[in-house]
Amino acid sequence: xxxxxKPRIELKGITKAFPGVLANDAVSFKVEPGEIHALLxxxxxxxxxxxxxxxxxMQPDAGEIVWDGEPVMVANPKAARKMGVGMxxxxxxxxxxxxxLENIALGMDGSLSQSKLEEKxxxxxxxxxxxxxxxxxxxxxxxxxxQRIEIVRALxxxxxLLIMDEPTSVLTPQEVAQLFETLRRLSKTGCSxxxxxxxxxxxxxxxxxxxxxxxxxxxxxxxxxxxxxxxxAEMMIGGNLKQISKAASREFGDxxxxxxxxxxxxxxxxxxxLDDICxxxxxxEVFGIAGVAGNGQNELxxxxxxxxxxxxxxxxxxxxxxxxxxxxxxxxxxGLCAVPEERNGxxxxxxxxxxxxxxxxxxxxxxxSSNGIVYGGAARTFAGQVIDDFAVKTTGPGSLAGSLSGGxxxxxIMGREILQNPEVLIxxxxxxxxxxxxxxxIHQALVDLAENGSAILVISQDLDELLALCDxxxxxxxxxxxxxxxxxxxxxxxxxLLMGGVHGDPFATxxxxxxxxxx
Amino acid sequence: xxxxxxxxxxxxxxxAATPILLAALGELVVEKSGVLNLGLEGMxxxxxxxxxxxxxxxxxxxxxxxxxxxxxxxxxxxxxxxxLTLTANQVATGLALTIxxxxxxxxxxxNYVGQTVDVFGSVFPAALAEHPVLRVIFxxxxxxxxxxxxxxxxxxxxxxSRAGLILRAVGESDLSAHSIGYSVIGVRYMAVLFGGAMAGxxxxxxxxxLTPMWAEQLTAGRGWIALALVVFAGWRPMRLLLGAYxxxxxxxxELHAKAAGFSLVAPEFLAAMPYLATIAxxxxxxxxxTGKSLAPACLGKPFKPSS
Numbered sequence: 001x002x003x004x005x006k007p008r009i010e011l012k013g014i015t016k017a018f019p020g021v022l023a024n025d026a027v028s029f030k031v032e033p034g035e036i037h038a039l040l041x042x043x044x045x046x047x048x049x050x051x052x053x054x055x056x057x058m059q060p061d062a063g064e065i066v067w068d069g070e071p072v073m074v075a076n077p078k079a080a081r082k083m084g085v086g087m088x089x090x091x092x093x094x095x096x097x098x099x100x101l102e103n104i105a106l107g108m109d110g111s112l113s114q115s116k117l118e119e120k121x122x123x124x125x126x127x128x129x130x131x132x133x134x135x136x137x138x139x140x141x142x143x144x145x146x147q148r149i150e151i152v153r154a155l156x157x158x159x160x161l162l163i164m165d166e167p168t169s170v171l172t173p174q175e176v177a178q179l180f181e182t183l184r185r186l187s188k189t190g191c192s193x194x195x196x197x198x199x200x201x202x203x204x205x206x207x208x209x210x211x212x213x214x215x216x217x218x219x220x221x222x223x224x225x226x227x228x229x230x231x232x233a234e235m236m237i238g239g240n241l242k243q244i245s246k247a248a249s250r251e252f253g254d255x256x257x258x259x260x261x262x263x264x265x266x267x268x269x270x271x272x273x274l275d276d277i278c279x280x281x282x283x284x285e286v287f288g289i290a291g292v293a294g295n296g297q298n299e300l301x302x303x304x305x306x307x308x309x310x311x312x313x314x315x316x317x318x319x320x321x322x323x324x325x326x327x328x329x330x331x332x333x334x335g336l337c338a339v340p341e342e343r344n345g346x347x348x349x350x351x352x353x354x355x356x357x358x359x360x361x362x363x364x365x366x367x368x369s370s371n372g373i374v375y376g377g378a379a380r381t382f383a384g385q386v387i388d389d390f391a392v393k394t395t396g397p398g399s400l401a402g403s404l405s406g407g408x409x410x411x412x413i414m415g416r417e418i419l420q421n422p423e424v425l426i427x428x429x430x431x432x433x434x435x436x437x438x439x440x441x442i443h444q445a446l447v448d449l450a451e452n453g454s455a456i457l458v459i460s461q462d463l464d465e466l467l468a469l470c471d472x473x474x475x476x477x478x479x480x481x482x483x484x485x486x487x488x489x490x491x492x493x494x495x496x497l498l499m500g501g502v503h504g505d506p507f508a509t510x511x512x513x514x515x516x517x518x519x
Numbered sequence: 520x521x522x523x524x525x526x527x528x529x530x531x532x533x534x535a536a537t538p539i540l541l542a543a544l545g546e547l548v549v550e551k552s553g554v555l556n557l558g559l560e561g562m563x564x565x566x567x568x569x570x571x572x573x574x575x576x577x578x579x580x581x582x583x584x585x586x587x588x589x590x591x592x593x594x595x596x597x598x599x600x601x602x603l604t605l606t607a608n609q610v611a612t613g614l615a616l617t618i619x620x621x622x623x624x625x626x627x628x629x630n631y632v633g634q635t636v637d638v639f640g641s642v643f644p645a646a647l648a649e650h651p652v653l654r655v656i657f658x659x660x661x662x663x664x665x666x667x668x669x670x671x672x673x674x675x676x677x678x679x680s681r682a683g684l685i686l687r688a689v690g691e692s693d694l695s696a697h698s699i700g701y702s703v704i705g706v707r708y709m710a711v712l713f714g715g716a717m718a719g720x721x722x723x724x725x726x727x728x729l730t731p732m733w734a735e736q737l738t739a740g741r742g743w744i745a746l747a748l749v750v751f752a753g754w755r756p757m758r759l760l761l762g763a764y765x766x767x768x769x770x771x772x773e774l775h776a777k778a779a780g781f782s783l784v785a786p787e788f789l790a791a792m793p794y795l796a797t798i799a800x801x802x803x804x805x806x807x808x809t810g811k812s813l814a815p816a817c818l819g820k821p822f823k824p825s826s
Contacts, residue, residue, distance in 0.1 A: 057698065077700030093695035095688050096816065105681070106688050107699050 006069040008033045008161055008192040009054065014063035016049055022216050023049040026063070029211040029218060031161065036183065036193045038203045038224055040236055041213035042435030044405050047196050050213070051163050054194075055087045056080040068160075078109055086154030087163040088147065096139040100149055103138060107153040124155050128182050143293050144175040151182065161192045168202055172292050173463065173496035180206050198435065199464075200229035214238055237437040244443050244468055252471070253283025256455035257336075257424045258317040262324070264303055264310050272296040272479045274303065279474055279484060281424070281455040286446060288466035288473035289459045289481070292499050296479035297459050298341070301428045304457070305338035306331040318424055333364055335423030339413055341432065341459075343406065347413045350402035354394065355383045357401050358416050365420045382419070390415035391441065407438040414442050418449050425449060428459040443469055463492055475499055526655045528775055536767025537663050538563070538724040538738075542745035543752070543759055544666070544673055545717025550749055551677060552710035553690035553817035557613025558598055560742025561620020562715050563722035566591035568628040570723025571733040574636045580727055583636075584662070587723035588716040594620060595715025599708050606821040621736060631733045638731045660728045662720065667760075669717075674756035686710060690815035693822040703822050721745070740794070744770075747797040750804055753813040769793050 010030035016023045024046045031037045041047045052058045054065065056074035064071050067083055074080050080087075094103055105117055112120075118134050125132055132148050141149075147167060154162055164183075168176045183206065187193055195207055203210060204224045212220040212235045220235050234240060258280050266273035274296050281287040291297060302308040304316060306328035314322035323331055328338075340346040348357045359379050363369040368379045383397035390411045394404055401409060410431070417425060430446065431439035446469060450456050459476075460466050466473050467487055475482040475498040482498050542559055549556050556562075569590035574583030598616050601607040639660050641648035647657035677683040689696045689706045697703050725737050744766055752759035773789035 056700075077698070081700075089698060093692070093698040095691040095695060097691055098687070102684055102688075105684060106696070106701075 007031060007066075008035070008068065010066040011050075011054075012064040012066060014050065014053060014060045014065070016046075016053060016058065016060050024053075024060070025216040027213070027216070027218055028063075029221065031192045031194060031209075033160075033192055034187050034190045035209060036187050036195055036207045038207035038210035039194060039196045039213065040200075040203065040210055040232060042236055042407075042437060044407075044435075045213040045236070046216040047213055048165065051087070051165060051194065051196065054080065054161075055085055055163060081109060081157055081159075084157075084160030085163065086157050086159030086161070087165070088150040088154055088167055089165055094138050094146055094149060096137075098138060099134065100132060100136055100138065100141075101134040103149055104134075104153045104156065108156065120156060121152060124152055128155065128185060130178075130182065144171050147171070147179075151179075155186070159191055161194060162186065163194045163196075165196045166198065167195075168197060168199060172499045173492055176202065200224075200232045200436075201464075203232070204229065212236055233436045237435070239437075244440070244447055246447050250284060250451070250471075252285050253453060254319075255280045256283040256285075256319060257281040257457065259304070260315055260317065262300075262303060262310065262315045264299060264308070266299075266479070272299055274299050274479045277476075277479075277481045279481060281457055283453045283455055284450055285472065286450050286456045286458060286470045287484075288470035288487075289457065289476050290463060290466050290473055290495055290499060291459075291461065291476035293461055295476050297428060297476060299479070300476065301338065301340055301426065301459060304336075304426050305340070306336070329364070332361065335365075336426070337361065337417040337420055337422035337424070338426040339417055339428065339430065341428040343409050343413060344402070348401040348409060350400065352401055353383075353398050354387070354401060354404075354412060355379045355397045357412075358383045358386065362416060362420050365422075383416075386412055386415035386419055389419065390445070407434040410434050411438055411442060414445060418445050421452075422449075422454055424455045424457070426457045426459070429462075430458060430460065431462070431465060439465075463495060467492070523651075526652065528771070529655050530658065531771045531774065532764060532767040533659060533663060534729055534767075535770045536763040537660075537666050538721040538729070539741055539745040539748060539766060540670070540721075540760065540763035541662075541666050541724065542718045542721035542742060543748040543763060544669055544756065545714035545721075546745060547749050547752070547754055547756060547759060548673060548677075548686070548717075549710050549714035550818055551690045551754060551815055552686050552707045553693055553815050553820065553822070554599075554602065554707050554711055555609045555613065555819040556595065556598055556616070556711060556714055557610060557746065558594070558616025558620065559714075559718055559745055560738060560740065561617035561624075562591040562594050562718035563725075563738045563742050564620045564624035564736070565594050566719030566722030567726040567737050568624040568631070568722075568733060569719070571634075571636065571726035571731075572627065572631055574723075574727055575631055575634055578637055580637065580639050583727060584720060584723055587719040589719070591719025591722060592712045592715035595711050595718070596708075598715075599711040602821065603704050603707050603711070606823055609819050609821065617742070624737075625735045628733045628735070632735075633732070635732055636727065638727055660724075662724055662728060665720075670756050670760050677756065687815070690817055693817045693820070697822070697824055703824075707822070718742070744793055744797055747801055750814075751800045754815065755813075766793060766796065769796050 007030035012028050014024050014027045027050060039047050049058065053060050054074065056076045056079050065074060072083065074083065095106065101114060101118060104121060121134055130148050130152065132145060132152065138146060167179060171179065183193055195203065197203055204227065207224045210222050210224045211218055212222065214236060219238065222232065222235065224232065259277050262274055262277040264274040272295060277300065279287065289297070303310055306326055309327055310324050313325040316324040318334055318336055321334055323334065344350050349360065359368050359374055362382060366382050368375055368382060380397045386392065387394060387397065392412045392415065393408050404412065414430065430442050434442065446456055458466065458469060470487050472484050472486055474484045475495060477499060542563055546556065546559055566587035570583040570587030573586040574580045594616060598612055601612045602609045641658065642661045642664065643657040647653050649658065677687060685701055686706055689701060689703050693703045722738060726733050730737065748759060748762050748766060751762045770793045772792055773786060776789050777786055
């Protein structure tokens with residue numbers, strides 16, 4: 001049949017402009033039926049805009065979308081779903097206070113009684129061997145389970161094309177493996193998959209074809225199975241990717257930053273209690289804390305940075321100072337700087353200029369203010385220095401933090417803290433949503449800071465990042481920290497098992513830790 | 520003997536509770552969609568004066584009620600245009616609507632001050648409605664029964680219907696609802712108009728049933744109590760019913776205390792009771808740190824789609 005050779009979807013010269021930016025410039029590519037096709041590109045390369053147009057959230061200014069050989073106008077997401085397009089969003093479009101069932105019902109067009117729908121959901125769960133309780137409230141679920149809701153929601157529509165936007169950024173290695181299994185099964189039924197991710201080795205494992213975008217244009221196509229992550233990254237950034245340069249064997253100094261039996265009761269319904277957290281970061285060392293989101297990382301960051309003081313005072317020590325009862329300003333004056341996970345509103349004030357944002361954390365250490373008076377000129381100079389040293393793409397220190405792309409703002413925030421030359425730097429998710437080029441720059445800056453004798457603590461869900469960056473690491477699960485592992489001695493699988501999941505058994509984790517240490 | 524004392528008390532409590540129940544029920548739906556309309560008091564006054572004027576002119580109370588609903592919904596539509604289409608600040612716009620409603624109703628009602636109207640007949644035969652004991656069940660204005668039916672209807676709508684599910688979704692996460700493809704602004708307009716219509720009925724309950732006459736600021740701040748009631752009820756219609764009757768009881772305290780010759784505390788203090796109770800309830804609810812917040816997550820946040 002001639003229908004069989006028609007591509008599932010073909011984009012012809014899709015162009016979309018926003019004020020001041022050409023987000024997509026004559027983008028053309030096609031996806032065959034049953035193909036798992038990767039869409040690669042740095043932040044701001046135009047991937048999200050492109051898939052939003054396929055899913056009908058935006059309309060292209062020019063160009064044509066051809067579906068199964070027919071030119072189509074995708075007026076809205078409803079029309080896209082009717083056509084057979086399903087989408088799993090990067091930021092889940094879920095309703096926290098509602099049940100799984102209600103969330104799925106909201107994504108379905110046309111009425112279906114709750115019991116009928118539940119029956120269909122159980123059928124899909126069974127077919128794809130997924131675990132999910134339809135009656136749980138979403139806010140009580142782990143990130144992996146939340147993603148499963150989105151996937152089930154998409155699968156119920158029996159899609160012909162499934163768009164996955166950064167689906168694995170928050171999953172454990174085991175959950176990733178399970179997701180890939182589901183996707184492969186789905187593609188065997190003839191469903192095409194358009195897969196967007198920063199994680200190049202995953203793309204190499206999963207995808208059969210890839211289109212690479214840079215600056216809104218298609219700059220190349222490749223077969224990921226024949227490429228290396230580095231070669232794909234270089235196509236994405238259009239240049240050579242810098243590897244982290246790290247002295248092979250390094251001398252570590254004295255214990256610099258110590259948590260000794262840090263215990264904090266959980267706050268509210270969804271807070272995680274920290275239970276007897278113990279670790280030691282030596283001068284010159286990068287120490288990693290791995291774990292799936294929601295296992296106490298936020299609580300740990302707040303406790304360590306001083307946003308939430310705790311007691312007894314010597315549960316956290318910086319050199320010889322017992323600092324657990326100090327607030328963040330006091331700790332910063334002792335040389336402890338912190339970069340939280342959330343950039344907008346926590347790491348930076350979106351509606352403040354970059355200059356004003358430097359004053360917020362650097363005012364004492366960089367002498368940007370005294371006696372209650374702010375030195376605007378000094379702050380501007382310092383902000384300018386951060387922008388220059390960390391190659392932040394912006395129009396200048398006066399531009400609003402919110403006007404920067406995620407990766408650029410992250411570089412700015414990291415630069416602001418690193419240039420203060422801290423004794424201890426605590427960073428959560430340093431490269432979350434940051435593209436390969438910027439991530440490499442951030443990693444290098446952290447390693448360089450450590451080589452100057454600072455103690456660095458990196459909290460991240462990205463195991464590859466931790467393994468590349470850290471000297472030692474530990475895994476946090478349900479507010480408990482595993483024993484410290486030396487990087488290079490534990491395998492990804494073992495660490496993945498320690499990460500367990502939100503509903504993992506902490507005692508099993510402890511046993512696993514023993515097992516990892518035993519060999 | 521007790522029934523001659525108790526029955527009038529119950530009947531005044533129901534009378535005091537019904538308008539705040541109606542107004543709060545409308546506001547509950549509005550807030551569930553993620554919009555905070557603080558203009559309840561103003562909309563009630565617009566409804567009160569319109570209902571009275573139309574009834575006084577036509578002599579037909581049901582027509583007055585319909586006109587009150589339309590007028591109050593129109594003022595809500597103005598609020599919706601400012602806050603939803605132009606994304607003006609909801610709190611400021613709501614307060615402005617209240618002030619606007621107070622002024623407009625005073626102006627429009629000038630010629631009606633002191634007039635009286637023919638009020639609603641009873642829905643039940645006189646044998647029941649005027650029976651010395653059974654009137655406690657059958658002797659109310661039709662609007663009282665309407666309010667009870669509406670509580671059940673809204674409760675069912677929010678929990679069981681698909682439209683109610685979408686409305687809750689819009690209030691819970693506007694961006695998610697938008698990305699799935701629901702019209703956030705459209706849903707919120709419908710909710711705001713419904714809230715306005717309900718405030719209109721609540722308003723004309725004062726001018727057509729309770730007093731029945733028109734005077735400036737007839738609702739005397741009851742709109743604010745209705746707003747507090749929504750929070751008190753935790754955004755649940757059935758609890759709203761309970762809360763409204765509780766507040767109704769507190770509000771009638773003063774009247775009955777006066778009638779009974781109770782003089783231990785100043786009557787002004789008793790008159791202030793509902794408002795004090797409102798403050799106390801709000802303080803207690805906000806102080807409960809543990810337990811998840813029951814408020815819709817997007818309450819009061821303007822929705823601006825990124826594309």
